[in-house]
Amino acid sequence: MNISKTEQIILNILWDKHPLSVSAVIENVTKTQHWHDNTIKTLLTRLVKKGALKRFKQDKKFVYEPLISRDEIISKESEGFLDQFFGGKMAPLVAHFAQHKKLSKKEIQDIKKILEDMEKNDD
């Protein structure tokens, strides 16, 4: 299954909260994207067809919810991304962001903490 960029935006919303009616999805999407209603409906339909969403009637209206997990997609996409641009390694990614000053002090601390916790709970 392949999820396009626009479809991904719909999925992100439904991962946050579901099930959602068409109108609720539209409302959420249009907060950030200037899309026509029908465009959003098309995307929903395509996602159902792809098996990424399921829909069912609730209160006489269709509602949608994800069939694939955020984690599943994130894992797939992350690996592809890392392979494509950083030879599959995290370190160069971090280095890239470091070089471009995309990391705040707080973020650095957060990341270090994550890594240290990880070292502790070593298994």
Next chain:
Amino acid sequence: MNISKTEQIILNILWDKHPLSVSAVIENVTKTQHWHDNTIKTLLTRLVKKGALKRFKQDKKFVYEPLISRDEIISKESEGFLDQFFGGKMAPLVAHFAQHKKLSKKEIQDIKKILEDMEKNDD
């Protein structure tokens, strides 16, 4: 400019080494992809048309080289990726990989080192 996944593979090769002749590109690509020669040629042509590569004759044969920098594309793609999946923050990305045990001990050390260096050379 938008680079597709397959095009990206071609670019990756040319960033490593350039200029390269068509046959050299083909040779490199087919190490990892089972693509027909013409497919690779099409990709090269499209990349030229997009302005991502330029080509010129060398020794009576065309050779190709990148017009856009790896860093440029990586920056763009990385940000898009991070926004799409991790709310634009690195920490959750690291956490994701940590959770999925995708980080070796050595990598953890490497990343920590990068972060610490960064804290030192603070500006």
Next chain:
DNA sequence: ACATTTCAACTACAACTGTAGTTTAATTTT
């Protein structure tokens, strides 16, 4: 110079994507 091999250019084509418009069916309002 002609045949052969190699390059390069041009053409093809279906699936997927972005982006809706149009038609039909269901629900709600008066």
Next chain:
DNA sequence: AAAATTAAACTACAGTTGTAGTTGAAATGT
């Protein structure tokens, strides 16, 4: 119940992408 509104389904259409095939031009071997 007829009219109005809303929801759902169906249709459209050009651009991009993956994946080559075909044709024509140039270089090389004999």
